[in-house]
Amino acid sequence: MLSKSSSSGSDSDEQYIEPFSEKWFQPFVSIYPSFMASDPKLDLKADPNVDKGVPYLLGSGIIWDERGYVLTHPSVVNRFNRFLVRLGDGQEVMARFWYTNDAIEISVIKLDGNRNDWPMISTGDSKALDFGDRVLVVGNPRPGIRNHLTHGCVTHTRRKGSEIEGIHTKGIVMKSISYIQHMADVMAQDVGSALVDAEGDVIGLNVKQFALNVNVAIPIHMVETFFKKFTSVESGPTLGAELYWLTPELRQWLKQYRQVPDVNGVLIYNFLDNNNYHWTNTGVRKYDVITAINGSDVRSLDDLYRAVDELMISGVMNVVVNADGVVRRLVLQPTVGPQIAPSVCV
Template sequence: MEESNVGRNRIPTPPDHSRGLILLLVALLVVLLFWQIRPWLFGVHDRHATPRAITPRGDLAEHEKSTIELFRQASPSVVFITSKAVRRDLFSLYATEVPQGTGSGFVWDENGYIVTNFHVIKDAQAADVTLADHSTWPARLVGAEPDKDLAVLKIDTQGRALPAIAVGTSSDLEVGQQVFAIGNPFGFDQTLTTGVISGLGRVIQSLTGRPIEGVIQTDAAINPGNSGGPLLDSAGRLIGINTAIVSPSGAYAGIGFAVPVDVVNRLVPQIIRYGRPPRAGLGVIFFEDYIVRRLGMEGVLIREVRSGSAAEKAGLRSARYDSRGRMAGDLIVAVDGQPVRNSRDLYRLLDVREVGDRVVLSVWRPEGKTDIEVTLQSL
C-alpha cells in the first residue's frame, strides 16, 4: 500500500518569537524603571537640598586691586582693528569690503592717531578701528615703518577726545618685572594677560628682513590677534608693542616678543609728520651674507654703489672681478670702530644714526685696509 503524501506536503509553521520579544521589552522597562528610582532607593537625592551659605570673601588682595585698576585705566586706550580687502563683482562691477584679518592697537593721542603693527594692515585696502566702547570708525593709513613693524592709522572722531595711552620707557627695564598685555586674541576684545619680562635685548626679523633690535621677551600670553596691542608695566605705562610669538602650533607657547617703546616713541612722531621716518644709509646694495661666507669673508661686501649716493661721493667702490677672475670689492668690517660681521651688524649700527651724521667705515680692499668717512644720506 502506498503511503499518503498529505503529511509530507504540509508547509512548516515558523516558530513564534513574539513571546521572547515581549519578555525582552518587559526586562528593558524594568531596568529603566530601576535606573530612575535608583537614587531614591539608595538615598542619593535629598528633596530638602538648598543653596549653600555664602562664605564672606573679605577684601581683594592688593596685587589684585592694582591689576584691576591698571586694566580700568589702560583698556579704554586699546582698540580692535579689522583689516579689509575690496572685492569687485566681475559682472555688476559692484565693490564690497570683506574682512581680511584682525589685530590690536592703541590710541597714541587724543587726535585719533592709532598705533599698531605693520603686519596687521600690510595687505589691507581698508581698515576699521573699534574702540573700547564698541563704536567702530573707518581708518586711514598715515604711514608705516616696515623695518620696525610699525604703522599708524588715523580715525576722525568728530571732535571727540580719545584716551591716549600712558607712555613709559624701555631702556630701564629689568628681567623679572611684571608686565600686562591687553589685546584681542582670536577676536576676543579687551583681553588681559599677565606675565613677566623673560628676557631683554632680543633680536627678531621684520617683514623686510631687517633686524629689530632690543626686543622685549615676555611670557604673558600673546596669541594671534594680540599683534599691535600694548605691553604695559605695573604702573600701566606702555613699554612695548606685542609683535611676535615663537610657537610650533602658531598659538601661545610662553615666548612672546614686543618692540620696545623707546623705538616706538622715536619713530611714531616721524611717521605722523612724514609718512615714513627718514632712514639714514650709505646708498649701496650689499651681497647676501651667505655669498660673503662662501667667499671665505666676514663683513658686508658692497655689490653696487648707487650713482650720486653718499657712498659714491666718499669713494666706495662697487664689486668687480680682478684679472684672475676673483671677486674684488669693498668689504665693510667696522663702523666707527665697532665690528661688522654681517648685514645685521651694519643695520644695527646705522639704525641709531640720523641723516647727515658722519661715520667712519673700515674697509678691506685688495690693496689693504682703509678708513673712509661717509656722510649718511636719506634712503
C-alpha cells in the same frame, strides 16, 4: 597712571586714569577690515572667511595720541585700505591706512573725523625694565572679546633682533634693535597689541609670538622716536594720494574699469582727504597711471621715493599720466602740510 599730555606738551593736560579701569581700556583697540570686493589688495579666494561672513578680526593696536593715530604691526593692516576700529569701551570708528615704516615694522592708521580728544595710551619707561618684572598683554584674541589680559614676566630686556627668528633676516635697523622678550601670552591675532607694566603704562608693542610663551615686543622708547619723526613739526608738501605699483595682476583687475596701457608705472588708486585738489584740479582721476616723474620713466617704486624726496625740497613734481591711453604732462604743486610720507603700496 597719567595719560600722555596733549600735543601742546602742557603738563596741565595730564590727568589720572585708574589702571585697568573701563576708561583705561579705551585706547586699546581691535582692528577689522572694511573692504569692497574690488579692493586690489584683497585676494578673496585666499580667505574663505570673507564669503562665509565670519567676523574678520585683523589684530590689535593702540591709540597713540589725541588726534586719532593708531599704531599696530604691518601684518595687521597690509591687505586693506579702510578699517573698522573698535575701542576698548565698544565704540566703533572708521579709519584708513596712513603709513608703514618698513625699517622697524610699525604701521599707522588714522581714525576718521576731526576730533582732537581721542583717548590715548600712557607710556612707561621701557629702558628701566629688569629681568623678572611683571608685564601684561592687552589684546583682543577673538571677535567680540576685547580687553583681554594675559600676564607673565620679562625674560630678556635687550634681545637683539639678529638673535630672533623672523627678524634676523630683516634689514640692518631691525637686526640692531634691542627687543623686550617676555612670557605674557600673545595670541596670533594680538600681534600689534600693547605690552604694559604693572602700573598700566605701555612699555612695548608686540611684534612676534612663538611657541612656549616666547614673545617679543619693540620697546616703547623706539616707538616714541618713530612717532616724533612721523609727526615732525617741520612742514613740506604732501602728495595726498594712495598709490600702487602696476603689477600684471593689478593691471588685469583694472581692465574691468579702464583701458589699461601696457606700460610700467604707478596706479593712482585713491585720494586722501583734504589733499586731493592739486590732483583733481588738473584732471587726474582714480586709476590713472603715472609713467614718468621729473623727466624719467618710472621703472620701480624707488623712482617714486626719490621723487618724493625731491618734492620736499623743490615743492614741484612733473609727471606724465596715462589715462585710458591718453598721455598728459602735468606739473603738480602740492599743498604745504605735515611731512607725512605718501601712502605707497607694492
